[in-house]
Amino acid sequence: MIALLLRDLKLALRAGGGFGLGLAFFLIVTVLVPFSVGPQSSLLSTIAPGILWLGALLACLLSLDRLLALDWEDGSLDLLATAPLPLESVVTIKALAHWLTTGLPLVLAAPFLGVLLNLPVPGFSWLVISLLIGTPAMSVIGTFGAALTVGLKRGGLLLSLLVLPLYVPTLIFGAEVARRGAMGMETQTPLLMLAGITAATIALLPFASAAVLRINLR
Amino acid sequence: MSIAAKANALWEYANPRKFLATSERVMPFFWITSIACIVVGLIWGFFFTPDDYKQGSTVKIIYLHVPAALMAINCWLMMLATSLVWLVRRHHVSALAARAAAPIGIVMTLIALATGAIWGQPMWGTWWAWDPRLTSFLILFLFYLGYVALWEAIEDPDTAADLTSVLCLVGSVFALLSRYAVNFWNQGLHQGASVMRAAAVTGADTEEKVSNIYFYPLLLCMIGFVLLFIALVLYRTGTEIRARRIKALLARERVNG
Numbered sequence: 121m122i123a124l125l126l127r128d129l130k131l132a133l134r135a136g137g138g139f140g141l142g143l144a145f146f147l148i149v150t151v152l153v154p155f156s157v158g159p160q161s162s163l164l165s166t167i168a169p170g171i172l173w174l175g176a177l178l179a180c181l182l183s184l185d186r187l188l189a190l191d192w193e194d195g196s197l198d199l200l201a202t203a204p205l206p207l208e209s210v211v212t213i214k215a216l217a218h219w220l221t222t223g224l225p226l227v228l229a230a231p232f233l234g235v236l237l238n239l240p241v242p243g244f245s246w247l248v249i250s251l252l253i254g255t256p257a258m259s260v261i262g263t264f265g266a267a268l269t270v271g272l273k274r275g276g277l278l279l280s281l282l283v284l285p286l287y288v289p290t291l292i293f294g295a296e297v298a299r300r301g302a303m304g305m306e307t308q309t310p311l312l313m314l315a316g317i318t319a320a321t322i323a324l325l326p327f328a329s330a331a332v333l334r335i336n337l338r
Numbered sequence: 339m340s341i342a343a344k345a346n347a348l349w350e351y352a353n354p355r356k357f358l359a360t361s362e363r364v365m366p367f368f369w370i371t372s373i374a375c376i377v378v379g380l381i382w383g384f385f386f387t388p389d390d391y392k393q394g395s396t397v398k399i400i401y402l403h404v405p406a407a408l409m410a411i412n413c414w415l416m417m418l419a420t421s422l423v424w425l426v427r428r429h430h431v432s433a434l435a436a437r438a439a440a441p442i443g444i445v446m447t448l449i450a451l452a453t454g455a456i457w458g459q460p461m462w463g464t465w466w467a468w469d470p471r472l473t474s475f476l477i478l479f480l481f482y483l484g485y486v487a488l489w490e491a492i493e494d495p496d497t498a499a500d501l502t503s504v505l506c507l508v509g510s511v512f513a514l515l516s517r518y519a520v521n522f523w524n525q526g527l528h529q530g531a532s533v534m535r536a537a538a539v540t541g542a543d544t545e546e547k548v549s550n551i552y553f554y555p556l557l558l559c560m561i562g563f564v565l566l567f568i569a570l571v572l573y574r575t576g577t578e579i580r581a582r583r584i585k586a587l588l589a590r591e592r593v594n595g
Contacts, residue, residue, distance in 0.1 A: 268501055268505060269491075272491050274491075278484075278488065281480075282484040282487075282488060282505065285477055285481050285484060285509070285513075286509070286512045288515075288516040288519065289515040289516050292516075293522075296523060313522070328508050332500075335497055336497065338497070
């Protein structure tokens with residue numbers, strides 16, 4: 121399991137682009153927002169938590185089609201499926217590797233981009249906390265989507281169509297935590313809901329992903 | 339006949355030939371009664387009920403709006419049930435019925451959204467508001483789109499049936515989750531949403547708020563839409579079965595020729 125995790129991490133780091141691409145995309149989206157809505161700092165600070173959450177979500181989405189497709193193409197996914205490791209764990213490890221290479225950097229970068237959008241000071245910690253709790257769910261859900269579309273030639277666009285509706289609850293609660301935190305309001309309820317969604321998806325969705333992957337590998 | 343025997347008799351319709359024969363026999367009944375119900379319900383509703391004292395005649399769009407919304411949700415439930423049957427018992431008719439129902443669900447969702455917008459414009463002063471019910475319908479629409487797109491994208495029919503079934507199961511959980519998330523989100527976002535919600539949108543609210551003069555034609559329309567949905571699903575499932583047969587025949591011809 122650890123070997124697989126290390127392999128995936130190494131591939132992501134060395135295969136160029138995979139690691140930094142999501143971050144660069146996150147940065148660009150954040151920079152483009154003031155151009156589209158205007159530079160008024162009061163407006164920007166109101167929409168900052170939502171924009172940062174949306175940017176992180178899209179950056180997460182961007183790297184999903186590489187998640188399983190590369191292993192599918194070179195045949196290593198077939199080997200992993202026949203390995204003694206259950207496919208459920210393989211899928212979970214894949215999601216974990218995706219989170220470590222995409223989700224975690226996004227979480228760490230978010231406060232700096234928050235400065236660009238004039239995020240209110242109490243919002244920073246809540247933004248990081250909400251992203252830290254929410255991004256694992258995005259990786260796990262994304263793995264499910266990637267497993268669904270792995271055998272398709274033009275899976276990328278379909279993947280976003282399938283995965284984005286599944287992101288709705290995570291986005292709602294996550295952005296709500298960040299927004300309330302930025303406004304200095306109570307954040308416990310959405311935070312608990314967000315954590316609940318993340319815990320439930322991590323616990324249940326790998327089984328669906330593995331089932332879907334088995335169908336695709338048939 | 340015992341209950342077990344009856345249940346077995348139900349599974350006989352998993353045989354495509356039996357399904358086609360029976361569905362063709364009962365389809366005219368569904369077509370005729372559904373059209374009769376809808377025509378009578380709409381004429382009764384549009385011309386023989388008084389205008390609402392507050393909403394005027396715009397209230398009458400309810401006769402299209404509520405039945406369409408009802409079927410949009412029930413269509414997904416039907417797809418969920420048939421997907422489960424496919425995953426558990428591997429009956430092709432079941433998978434094809436789910437596939438046949440999805441576009442109908444899309445159309446019903448669109449009708450509900452469009453009539454809602456047309457109703458909302460004079461009543462709320464806006465075509466669209468991010469009200470929980472409206473929003474969750476829009477999300478449901480997105481789920482339908484993804485489901486249909488996945489069916490279309492995969493060439494092998496059995497793989498497509500498997501994958502879409504799993505997507506339908508997972509999607510149902512997330513759709514339900516989104517429904518509650520959206521409820522929470524809107525209350526958190528603007529408190530005044532309760533004014534919007536006073537304009538009843540679901541059947542449950544309607545029964546309480548709409549007086550009997552409106553309720554009976556509405557009930558007739560709802561029954562009509564249910565029957566119409568059944569007729570359409572039977573019809574489209576038959577088409578899907580035949581399309582697959584043609585494909586099999588063509589493949590056989592290629593092999594022999």
